[in-house]
Amino acid sequence: MLTRHLLSVVLLCLCACQSMTQPRKTLVVASDLDNMPFAGVAEDGTPIGRDVEMMQQLCQRAGLELTWSRMPFDQLLTSVESGKVDAVCATLGITAERAERVLFSQCYYDTEIAVVVRAGTDEPTTLQELAGKRVTGGVGTTSARAIRNHLPDAHGVFENKEGVSAMYRLLTRDIDGAVMDGPAAAKLVTEAAGKLRRIAAPLDRERYALALPKSHIEVLARLDRALQQMRESGALRALNRRHGL
Numbered sequence: 001m002l003t004r005h006l007l008s009v010v011l012l013c014l015c016a017c018q019s020m021t022q023p024r025k026t027l028v029v030a031s032d033l034d035n036m037p038f039a040g041v042a043e044d045g046t047p048i049g050r051d052v053e054m055m056q057q058l059c060q061r062a063g064l065e066l067t068w069s070r071m072p073f074d075q076l077l078t079s080v081e082s083g084k085v086d087a088v089c090a091t092l093g094i095t096a097e098r099a100e101r102v103l104f105s106q107c108y109y110d111t112e113i114a115v116v117v118r119a120g121t122d123e124p125t126t127l128q129e130l131a132g133k134r135v136t137g138g139v140g141t142t143s144a145r146a147i148r149n150h151l152p153d154a155h156g157v158f159e160n161k162e163g164v165s166a167m168y169r170l171l172t173r174d175i176d177g178a179v180m181d182g183p184a185a186a187k188l189v190t191e192a193a194g195k196l197r198r199i200a201a202p203l204d205r206e207r208y209a210l211a212l213p214k215s216h217i218e219v220l221a222r223l224d225r226a227l228q229q230m231r232e233s234g235a236l237r238a239l240n241r242r243h244g245l
Helices: 002-021 050-062 073-081 142-150 166-171 182-191 217-233 235-242
Strands: 026-031 065-070 103-118 134-136 155-157 177-181 196-198 204-212
Touching: 026 050, 026 073, 050 065, 050 217, 050 235, 073 204, 103 142, 103 166, 103 182, 103 217, 103 235, 142 155, 142 177, 142 204, 166 177, 166 182, 166 196, 177 182, 182 196, 204 217, 217 235
Parallel strands: 026 065, 134 155, 134 177
Antiparallel strands: 103 177, 103 196, 103 204
């Protein structure tokens, strides 16, 4: 009887250990899905974009099933920090402050933080000429952080209660400069058809990465290995070219 009891205990322990070490099969990834060409939604609601395709390839390489959770950008960091989702993939820049709250993957896209201003002879052409000007950046974003850190003499405008576009605010002179990531700046200048331009000097560097809860160390290792494989194989460069980045 004792031997049979010991055997039962051993089997229970083995089952428990297998359950604890069983690889995670589903990865719930949060994004605002509102920043093409990185991420958006098709007419039928299907997620599309450069980062969407990257996550599909990463999960395939890591043996994970991908599920998207769409939410506003300002809720993403809190949701992943609390463990409500397994990861965030939403052009989220690496900062020391954020790294205290979440785990960051390897950088998957390296760009700049830029300033867009009105085109014209009396408009700012350098970062120094933004002193005393009204410059905007989204609340809680790396753009707002860059304004505070690198444009201390500008008047930072971080609220946009009416939710109007940066182009409209610039052209109506509500603001004098709009700070955003390099790809967004390039898109805005193109859409403005000569009415806006980018200040040549970058305001800061921006390094996009996946963010995961502090508890997801093993999942992070799997995704980092997959990212490294995509980098070495040229798959990340191919994604950038396909989406005009």
